[in-house]
Amino acid sequence: MAPAHPSTHNDATVGVAVDVVPLTLQEGALHAAVVRVERGDERGRLAFPGGRVRENESLDDAAARWLDGTLPGVRAHVEQLYTFGEPGRDPASRVVSVAYLALLARPLPGALWVPCEPALRLAYDHRTILRTALERLRAKLAYTNLAWALLDESFTLGELQHVYETVLGHTLDRRNFRKRILALDLLTPLGTTRHGAHRPAQLYRFRTRRPITVGVP
Amino acid sequence: MAPAHPSTHNDATVGVAVDVVPLTLQEGALHAAVVRVERGDERGRLAFPGGRVRENESLDDAAARWLDGTLPGVRAHVEQLYTFGEPGRDPASRVVSVAYLALLARPLPGALWVPCEPALRLAYDHRTILRTALERLRAKLAYTNLAWALLDESFTLGELQHVYETVLGHTLDRRNFRKRILALDLLTPLGTTRHGAHRPAQLYRFRTRRPITVGVP
DNA sequence: GCAAAAGTGTTAGTGATACACCCATGA
DNA sequence: TCATGGGTGTATCACTAACACTTTTGC
Structure with missing residues (x-):
């Protein structure tokens, strides 16, 4: 931001999105909420709720909006997780995704709740995002409430x-x-x-x- | 990214930048490398090196590029810190900044090295970024090498x-x-x-x- | 009465803390 | 010789880990 040295390249085409990883416990196992991708090369695969950030909303607000869009009325603890920005992560366009972790007391309707198994197949780099979310959750359980x-x-x-x-x-x-x-x-x-x-x-x-x-x- | 529900708003104008917080020890105190903002409302104030992410580079690469642009030839440990995206953080335009922490064994020429005092005045929300960097460093010192x-x-x-x-x-x-x-x-x-x-x-x-x-x- | 989860104490070991003195060197 | 940082050991305390039996209830 506010470049000390002006950029000389075309850089206006990097988009910003949020992806939310909703987790809860169900039948003694961690489950994640996913939705089906509706468009693009990854159509039909499973992915976490998320999408573009609006110009006038904060990242936290965007995460809350996308979470609520998928799981209406949800009450969850939401925190920023990590930002993923490899150039090839979305084949369609260059999108940087700020991933969020959402913890729920129980599953809510609105999404598919799938068990967090290592073999879980997800669209884009969402398996990496899920792994990061699980590591974060494990770590924080040890030194937080x-x-x-x-x-x-x-x-x-x-x-x-x-x-x-x-x-x-x-x-x-x-x-x-x-x-x-x-x-x-x-x-x-x-x-x-x-x-x-x-x-x-x-x-x-x-x-x-x-x-x-x-x-x- | 890859919206499960298509966004209906103009959201192409959120830019992506990186800001790098280079830290080192000098004379028994933590110092941060800052540069002067050259343009815009915040012109003349101090800020961390950083700027736009190019379309074909990863976030890590962008951080390395901006760090090297300010401190040429630097060898540093660089890790992602947190992503700041409040709508008003840059008065000029909506920019989401992925902040990076860079740790150096010694100060290098190319930037101003200022002591990390709580009263340090910085442009934009960079004081918040610095505070986050210091918290992260303190925490990680305790459970990493x-x-x-x-x-x-x-x-x-x-x-x-x-x-x-x-x-x-x-x-x-x-x-x-x-x-x-x-x-x-x-x-x-x-x-x-x-x-x-x-x-x-x-x-x-x-x-x-x-x-x-x-x-x- | 039996299956299933709730509830409870002690011991041993490990790691953290507090603390004071001598050593080697350059100036 | 003195100022400065280097180097060392012990006693105590707190926390962790291992471990087995009794209680209460629903069925």
Whole structure:
């Protein structure tokens, strides 16, 4: 921007788009929301919701708009992920895409929810984007309270542990998990219990449902 | 990109640029390389090197090009930082800027090297970009071997500790620092010593001068 | 009564912190 | 000889990891 040295090349043809990676947990596995590409060489393949950024809207606003366009009324935690701009990533035209991560407590209708398997086939470079999103989510789960975004307002410790286990891809010791998570002082017990198929479980909620970094003095 | 739902607005006028934040240590303080804005409303103010992305180059290539244009021949670690796209960030036109962080072992001629003080006045939203760069650097120093990018090939443990102390903004216990950093097994002693004004110090180098994440199983 | 998830404590080991003195050199 | 940075070890504390049994409920 505002070149200190004026550019001498044609550079007005690089477009800007956002792509949103909506993730949620479903049946014990991470699922992503995708839509079918309607036009162009990649027509018919699966891709994340997204498209051009308008001249008068911020990137965050564009991400929210495209997310809501696909999953109307969605309430999600949305954060910028990474920007992908290889010249060949969209065969049709030169488009730089600012990818966003969106975390939902549950799947909503409006898109296809597909499990995040490594073999998942997606249009463009969206497999790379998905990989980046999963890495980010895994990393942030370790040093933030981000799990709130994948859970309802109230939840049991078992459900919270399940979020961690599913995202991290391995099991955790229940006693140690409880000790650690409770020591972080992020949760408030509700005093009520959830009755399921078995012994009722204490319900908790996050003290703050917004990003908090923990353990980094 | 590749809209699943076609956009119905004029959106071809959002431009793409890169801005590079070159950082190095000088006289015990972090310094950033800036240039004077030559044109437009912000003319005369200080800003980071950067400008438009060409149609046929990647974002990384654009960042390298603008960095080299300002600091010719520079060898630096360059990584994408964040993308800034508020509509009003450049008064002249709508430009989305992909910011890059560049870490240098020493300042090079070609730019003004200014200390990274909170009061530093910069054009556009570059103060925000600088703040983001510093946060990123601080965070990554804690869980990567990124310090190599701010040091010459060989260095003493005192110099390495100085990098950490300067970036983190507080002092560290020398004995604990050495124990911890040597336990990470990132360094190789050269067997030679550096003779300065005082007792010679053992020289080390990083086993790998590329990004390594440590301590995250 | 049985299957299934909830709930709970102790121990051992590892890593972090705090802390003080001597060493080698150049000036 | 003195100023300056280099180099070293120990004791304590906090956190992590490993580990098994009892409880409560629905069916």
